[in-house]
Amino acid sequence: MAEHILAVVAAALLDDDGKVLVQRRPQGTDLAGQWEFPGGKIEQGETAETALVRELKEELGLDVEVGSLFPLGFATGMAKDRPLILLLFGTRRWNGVAIPLHASELRRVKVDELKRMPMPAADVPLIEQLRHYLS
Numbered sequence: 841m842a843e844h845i846l847a848v849v850a851a852a853l854l855d856d857d858g859k860v861l862v863q864r865r866p867q868g869t870d871l872a873g874q875w876e877f878p879g880g881k882i883e884q885g886e887t888a889e890t891a892l893v894r895e896l897k898e899e900l901g902l903d904v905e906v907g908s909l910f911p912l913g914f915a916t917g918m919a920k921d922r923p924l925i926l927l928l929f930g931t932r933r934w935n936g937v938a939i940p941l942h943a944s945e946l947r948r949v950k951v952d953e954l955k956r957m958p959m960p961a962a963d964v965p966l967i968e969q970l971r972h973y974l975s
Contacts, residue, residue, distance in 0.1 A: 846922045849892040850879030850963070851904075852912055852930040852970050853938070859950055860970065862957070863899070863943035870920075875947070875957040877928060877966065888927050896934070899942045903935040913969030917962040926962045928969065 853861040862875045880895040882888055889906045896902045909929040917924045940946045949957070951974060954967045 844922060846919045846924045847882040847888070848879060848919075848924060848926045848962075849882060849888045849895065850877035850926060850928050850966070851892055851896060851909075852877055852928060852966075853896075853902075853934060854930055854932050854974075855948060856932075857948075858974055859948040860954070861900075861938055861946060861948050862954070863940060864945040864947075866942070866944040871960050873944075873958065875954070875959050876963050878943075889929070892929055900938040900946075901936055901941055902938055904931055905933070908933040912973055913966055915962050915965040919962070924962055926966070928966045930970075930973065 861878065863878050865871050865874050865876060878896060878899050879892055880899070882891040886894070889909050892909060893904050893906055896904050908931045912928045912930045914928060915926045938946055951967060951971045
C-alpha cells in the first residue's frame with residue numbers, strides 16, 4: 841500500500857526579514873493560480889532532502905546544500921485519487937537568485953499573508969507549523 845502514497849517535499853526559503861518565498865502555479869497545470877511552497881515529488885532512490893535539493897535547482901535555479909535543510913512539519917491529504925504526504929523543510933541558506941522556471945510568479949511574503957493567498961489544501965496546515973517555528 842505504501843507504494844501508492846505520493847510523497848512530496850517542499851521548502852520554506854526563509855530570509856532575514858522573516859519572509860518566505862512562495863510560487864504561483866502556472867496556467868494549464870493542476871491547481872493553476874494557487875500559491876505554494878516550492879518543491880516536488882520524491883523520485884525513486886532519492887531521500888526527501890536530495891529530492892528537495894534537485895527540485896529547487898529545477899524550479900528556481902537555486903543551489904541548496906542538503907545540510908542546510910531542517911524539518912519544519914508535514915501535512916497529509918489526497919492528490920487526485922492518491923494519498924499524499926507533504927514534508928516541509930526550511931532553509932536560510934542558498935546560492936543564486938530565485939527565478940520562476942516552472943511558476944508564473946514568485947513572491948516573498950510574511951507568514952500571516954499566506955492565510956489570505958489561495959493555496960493547495962495540503963499546504964494550508966503548513967502555514968501554522970511555519971508560524972510556530974518563526975515565533
